[in-house]
Amino acid sequence: MSWLSVTNNSNAKDIRRAQELLGLYANGQFDAPMAQAVAAFQEKNKLTADGMIGPKTWAKLEGKAAPKPKKKAPAKKKAAAEDAPKKKAPAKKKAPAKK
Numbered sequence: 153m154s155w156l157s158v159t160n161n162s163n164a165k166d167i168r169r170a171q172e173l174l175g176l177y178a179n180g181q182f183d184a185p186m187a188q189a190v191a192a193f194q195e196k197n198k199l200t201a202d203g204m205i206g207p208k209t210w211a212k213l214e215g216k217a218a219p220k221p222k223k224k225a226p227a228k229k230k231a232a233a234e235d236a237p238k239k240k241a242p243a244k245k246k247a248p249a250k251k
Contacts, residue, residue, distance in 0.1 A: 154166050155204065155205065155206050156170060156182055156204065156205040157182065157187070157203065157204040157205070158182055158183070158184070158187050158203070160182075164180035164181075165180075167180050167181065167182050167186075168180045170186075170190070170205055170210075170213060171186060173213040173214065174186070174189050174190065174193060174213070176189055187203035187204075188203070190203050190204070190205055190209065191203040193209070193212070193213070194209055194212075197212045199212060
């Protein structure tokens with residue numbers, strides 16, 4: 153399901169689904185009365201009452217567990233050569249001085 157709000161009013165199918173789940177007339181328009189109904193639903197279900205339908209609100213509307221936040225991928229490690237202490241190159245032997 154997509155994010156829905158008054159300003160993101162382009163997915164009529166998802167809006168109608170949300171309206172049905174909220175017990176509203178399903179006209180496919182995310183209008184002010186719907187935003188108020190969403191905010192009331194969110195407050196009742198201890199969600200952030202912002203009037204927008206995101207993943208957590210969808211989960212509650214559909215009676216599912218709220219999605220867990222995705223874990224960030226671990227940072228890439230630098231190449232082993234960069235982590236190892238740098239070794240000094242062996243000193244070059246000087247050629248004997250010519251007489």
